[in-house]
Amino acid sequence: MSNKHGRFLMPWNWKSKTMQQDPNPRPATGYPYPQPGYPYQNHNPYYAPPRNPRAVLLRRLFIVLTAFLLVLGLILIVFLIVVRPQLPNVYINSLSVSNFNVSNSQVSGKWDLNLLFRNPNSKMSLHYDTVLCSVYYGRASLSDTRLQPFDQGKRDETPLNATLSVSGTYVDGRLADSIAKERASKGNVEFNLRMLSWVTFRYGAFRRRRWLTIYCNDVALAVPPTTSSGKMLASSQRCKSY
Known part of the structure; x- marks a missing residue:
């Protein structure tokens, strides 16, 4: 078909419009597609959530206390081996x-x-x-x-x-x-x-x-x-x- 200016026009077809708008568009490659009901997950291996300062302090105090008790126990064992208290x-x-x-x-x-x-x-x-x-x-x-x-x-x-x-x-x-x-x-x-x-x-x-x-x-x-x-x-x- 041609218009009054002599240009050739494609015949209008409802199928061509349907093909241009895909009812099930797919996400672009390289981007995760979130599933319904699931939060987005960050897959960056270098990402770390912020730590609780109180939990870090308690963990360090526990480590220090454990090390102190181990050293004290070792000193006591060595002392008892060297002195060897005996009953009368x-x-x-x-x-x-x-x-x-x-x-x-x-x-x-x-x-x-x-x-x-x-x-x-x-x-x-x-x-x-x-x-x-x-x-x-x-x-x-x-x-x-x-x-x-x-x-x-x-x-x-x-x-x-x-x-x-x-x-x-x-x-x-x-x-x-x-x-x-x-x-x-x-x-x-x-x-x-x-x-x-x-x-x-x-x-x-x-x-x-x-x-x-x-x-x-x-x-x-x-x-x-x-x-x-x-x-x-x-x-x-x-x-x-x-």
Whole structure:
């Protein structure tokens, strides 16, 4: 077709207009196409969101505290390996009983005890608070007494004397029968001693306080039924410290 000026005109076609406007246009290559319902994601590997200053401070404080505790623990371990604190050694040098009598479920007696405390530490001195000393038959406590506090230097030895007495104390009938049978069959009676105290280990400015328990079990005293006194059969006996 041509117009009045002689120019050739393309015939109008509705299909050509439809082809010019694509109903489903595609995004240009190189730009992400956001999906409905999903936020846009930044794929820049060098991008980092801003940090919370408080969280950073807390993280650094935690790291510093952890490092300090590790160093302190390492120093303590090295110190304990070098110094090697040891519990004291305790010995019974002698033990005797007098006025010993068991009858009608009652016990009477007086125990005279001589102890030796030895500090095995070559680099640490010791301080003992009041020492509670008790005498037992089996698990039954018969008498107890308290010893005064004392100090010990490095590798020192300290002898201590103690007297424990009981007069007419009631005991269980089975306990009284057990003592009588032991005296009749063996001619001796085995007693148990226990000592309790707080002990402080000293090394320069270092102080370490701990609870000390000392057991002296099965200490045999020759006490025949015909006598009321007797002495320890062994010349000495070492106790156990915990």
